[in-house]
Amino acid sequence: MNEPLFLNERDKMEEECGVFGIYTAGKKEVGELTYYALYALQHRGQESAGITVSNDGELSTYKGMGLAADVFTKESLNNLIGNAAIGHVRYSTSGESRIENAQPLENRFKLGQVAVAHNGNLTNSKIIKELLEDGGASFHTTIDSEVIIKLIARKAANGFEEAIRSSVSAIKGAFALVVLADNKLIGVRDPYGIRPLVIGKSKFGDYYLASESCAIDAIGGEVIRDVGAGEMVIIDENGIKSVVYSELNTMNPCSFEYIYFARPDSTIDGINVYLSRVESGRRLARQMKIDADIVIGVPDSGIPAAIGYAEASGIPYGIGLIKNKYIGRTFIAPSQELREQAVAVKLNPLKVNLEGKKVVIIDDSLVRGTTSKKLVEIIRGAGAKEVHFRLASPPVRFSCYYGIDTARRDELMASQLSIEEIRKEINADTLDYLSLENMLESIGKNAYCTGCFCGEYPMCTPNEF
């Protein structure tokens, strides 16, 4: 595990990437529009940002390390004019944090140019990479996404559409891809729909693809629908064409998108993230009744669940923790001691709301447990009489293989300790997790990936190859 993996805001599972694509009939500031969309997707990755523009099929890429706002200037965006573009924000779990690994990846070869931006994680990339290397391919990055672009290049003689279709049929794992090739914008979602990808349209007739609907909202578009599991959409001057490239198309989207990763103002596969979080809080309140004076949420993702909890329990909702919005991610250091220190600096207790009170505190999830322990400590330090800790998700006991930065299994507190042992470890008066059943009910009726909770995954994990 390389050092940037410790750049977590708190000890959380971390989303790997966000992708965006735009296709427009005429020439436009597609770079600038992509920039604003990436800005809205920034929570999905802060290590690097990049945009590739297609100007009548001629591709040019601009990317760098850091936040979208740090990477792009007005001048660089002014040069990103064209009729289509794709963009990417990255948080690495596959490959190191360096500029070569920033996306989109672009490749020029005999039959043309192709650019790819990928959210997810491939589970068979090692094998494919070895086969491609045996066939003479050379790799310039350490990320699994390069396998995709090399596969497309190898098959391009059959036409780009067919090359992409057969390449995505060969890869396994979680992927939401946006691709620029042959002056078309192409979007692909893996056969289980693990990572999200939504289609939008503007009133001017421009088409969008995005990891989350909040990016489409940010640039004034309307959501049309989500890309389906095992579906490839090809967008060009003729509109949208849909190709179902996999017969194994069973929707099993990531349930953690609703719990923590996605922005609350996004709607994924028809389910609004905010409403699902409020419902998880309501259900949490009904699971274990408690006598308390105030319900508080850990900013930001614990707050909708706290609102739902307060509504269902009748205990008033209040603000108990103030988040300092101006501390950058670089503040976090790899050592556990410094991570614990960082929590106290980022979240300050609102003493007037906590002193002498019996407090219910809601967080979205507990991973290593260091943050929860520190939170209980600072709430008690602010004078709380009792602290009742609630998690709006089931215990995280297993690693994720589909594009999420999870701690090692032996670092996941719930894989090592019982719930009562965790309660003692974090020094809470009571502790309760949302049951798996209630979590699924609060999201909706679809089937979801729950691998990190149950250890049962919708498809092969890398260990199975």
Ligand code: SF4
């Ligand atoms: S294992 Fe967990 S984090 Fe990973 S895709 Fe499945 S639900 Fe999401």
